Amino acid sequence: MKLRILVADDHEIVRRGLCALLQKHEGWEVCGEASDGRQAIEMAKQLKPDVVILDIGMPNLNGLDTTRQLLQYDPHFKIVVLTITDADQVIREALDAGARGFVLKSDASRDLVSAVEALQSKRMFFTPRVNDLVLRGFLDKGHAVSRNEPPDLPVLTAREREVTQLLAEGKSSKEVASLLNLSTKTVETHRSNIMRKLSLHSIRDLVVYAIKNNIIQIQMPLPTNHTTESTVV
Amino acid sequence: MAVRILLVDDHPVVRQGLRTLLDGRSQLEVVGEASDGIEAVEKVMELRPDVVVLDITMPRMSGIEACRLIQQKAPGREVLFVTQHDSPQMMREALAAGARGYVVKSNLARDLVEAVEAVSQHREFTALARNPRTES
Numbered sequence: 001m002k003l004r005i006l007v008a009d010d011h012e013i014v015r016r017g018l019c020a021l022l023q024k025h026e027g028w029e030v031c032g033e034a035s036d037g038r039q040a041i042e043m044a045k046q047l048k049p050d051v052v053i054l055d056i057g058m059p060n061l062n063g064l065d066t067t068r069q070l071l072q073y074d075p076h077f078k079i080v081v082l083t084i085t086d087a088d089q090v091i092r093e094a095l096d097a098g099a100r101g102f103v104l105k106s107d108a109s110r111d112l113v114s115a116v117e118a119l120q121s122k123r124m125f126f127t128p129r130v131n132d133l134v135l136r137g138f139l140d141k142g143h144a145v146s147r148n149e150p151p152d153l154p155v156l157t158a159r160e161r162e163v164t165q166l167l168a169e170g171k172s173s174k175e176v177a178s179l180l181n182l183s184t185k186t187v188e189t190h191r192s193n194i195m196r197k198l199s200l201h202s203i204r205d206l207v208v209y210a211i212k213n214n215i216i217q218i219q220m221p222l223p224t225n226h227t228t229e230s231t232v233v
Numbered sequence: 234m235a236v237r238i239l240l241v242d243d244h245p246v247v248r249q250g251l252r253t254l255l256d257g258r259s260q261l262e263v264v265g266e267a268s269d270g271i272e273a274v275e276k277v278m279e280l281r282p283d284v285v286v287l288d289i290t291m292p293r294m295s296g297i298e299a300c301r302l303i304q305q306k307a308p309g310r311e312v313l314f315v316t317q318h319d320s321p322q323m324m325r326e327a328l329a330a331g332a333r334g335y336v337v338k339s340n341l342a343r344d345l346v347e348a349v350e351a352v353s354q355h356r357e358f359t360a361l362a363r364n365p366r367t368e369s
Contacts, residue, residue, distance in 0.1 A: 013341050017250030109245035 003120055004031040006049035008040035008066070009082065010058045014105070018053065018082075021112055028116070037061025037069075038179075044070055044077065051119050053112070055105075056083045056090065057217035059169060060179070064214060065161050067097040072158070078119040082108060086129045090214055095134070101125040156194060161215060163190045167203065168210035235262040236353040239282040241273040241299070242315070243291045247338075251286060251315070254345045261349060270294025274302045277310060284353050286345075289316040289327070297330045304331035311352040315341060319362045334358040 005022055007030055009015045019030045032047050034040035036058045044052055052070065056063035063081050070077045080101030081094050094102050101115035104127055115125035126134070156164065159180075166176045173191060177184040200206050210216045238255065240263055242248050248266050255261050265280050267273040269291045277285060285303060289296040300312045313334035314327045324335045333352040336344045337360065344360050351358035 011338060013247055013250040013254075013338050014244075015250070016253045016342070017244075017246035017248070020249045020253045021246065105246065106244055109249060112246075 002027055002029045003051065003116075004029055004047070004049045005116065006030075006032045006034065006040065006044055006047060006052045008034040008037065008053065008058065008063070009055040010035050011055075014055070018108065018112065021109060022116065025113055025116075037063060037066035040066050041069055041073075045073065051078045051080065051116050053080045053082060053116075054099075056081055056094070056214070060166065061162060062165060062215060062217075064093050064097050065158065065165070067094070067099050068158060071098040080112070080115045080119065080125070082112075084217070086127055088133060091130050091133055093214060095130075102127060102130050156197065160190055160194050160197075163187060164194055164206065164210055165215045167191060167194075168207045168216050235260055236284055236349065237262050237264045237280070237282045238349065239263075239265050239267065239273070239276055239280060239285045241267045241270075241276075241285060241291070241296065242288040243268050247288070251341070251345065254342065255349070258346065261346070270296060270299030270302075273299045274306065277303050277307050281307065282310060284349055285310055285312045286349065287312055287314050287332070289314060289318055289323070297327060300327070300330040300332050311355065313348055313352045313358070315345070321361065324359060324361065328357075328359075336360045337362045 005028060007015055007018050009018065015033050019033065022028050022030055031049050032043045034043050037054070038061045040052065040054060054063035054066050067079050067081060070079065079099045080103060081099040082103050082105050083090055083094070084105050086104055091102065100119055101124065103111045103115050103125070107127065111127065118125035162180065163176055166179060173187045174184050177187045180187070195201070195206070198209055200209060211218065238261060240248050240251050242251065252263055255263055264282055265276050267276045271294045273285065273287065287296040287300060296314060303310050303312060312332040313336065314332050315336050315338055316323070317338045319337045327335050333355065334348045334357065336348050336358070339362050340360050348358040348360070
């Protein structure tokens with residue numbers, strides 16, 4: 001039986017590169033390609049892939065929330081996240097969301113196959129920096145990378161995070177409602193709850209919150225290697 | 234004779250993606266790859282490709298600067314930019330640096346082969362995401 005892999009990234013040229021990498025490996029096949037998180041969830045439920053590869057910075061639903069939702073639906077999904085940055089906070093969130101593999105996009109041609117192999121044999125795969133962070137957390141319990149270390153911010157529900165992303169991407173309440181199959185009124189209620197919980201006063205504040213918390217990533221050229229700082233606003 | 238192509242992008246996975254679009258076309262041949270502007274200029278001198286497919290934002294030396302150097306040091310190459318900068322201003326700068334083509338990455342699957350063929354015949358090919366492509 002072939003190992004079936006679902007690939008989700010919003011850049012077609014990157015998806016093509018990823019698929020070419022994966023398909024060279026004997027015994028693996030790409031069973032589906034998605035261009036955002038919502039599509040990835042639909043396809044994963046339908047295709048039941050053995051491994052799901054998710055870009056973190058996708059529109060409509062980012063890779064971290066996609067990971068959370070997929071694992072809530074079925075905790076057996078094996079997920080590798082692809083990221084343009086290995087900033088501590090992104091690593092923490094990815095681990096916390098339940099990803100078992102963490103690969104930098106710039107290193108994907110070297111690491112992706114290893115990551116999928118690791119997951120295939122029920123191990124995990126992380127970049128050296130993630131390993132360092134986890135080890136440091138383990139050795140220094142005061143700053144542990146623990147599952148129970150919430151950010152200082154009030155926690156949004158999964159639905160509220162989805163709404164936050166869509167609003168921060170510039171969609172109107174009506175557009176959000178149609179995307180999520182909700183009434184406009186419900187979306188507006190979510191929106192005012194989000195603003196209240198986070199003590200925000202404008203959509204502009206919401207966008208800043210979404211960027212700072214990795215809910216959206218600014219659309220810009222793929223950063224060059226070793227300049228991950230440039231992606232953080 | 235096949236058109237000889239050099240692929241330049243700092244992300245190997247993107248270069249791999251570009252290859253998949255060009256592979257299997259007998260009239261197009263990828264002769265080499267480079268991962269930044271400096272390496273691009275070196276490889277151009279060494280391999281003398283007909284077309285250089287060039288990313289803009291790269292470490293060490295940007296594609297724009299590499300393009301200027303390539304025109305200076307090895308005239309006769311045609312440069313096609315592939316970039317995520319969906320901006321008319323950047324496109325003007327790129328063409329002013331001596332490039333013959335400019336395609337945004339989101340359109341590559343549709344446009345790359347046609348763009349490479351156009352510039353290899355010394356025709357201009359530009360395509361921004363918002364604007365329809367133009368060829369002259």
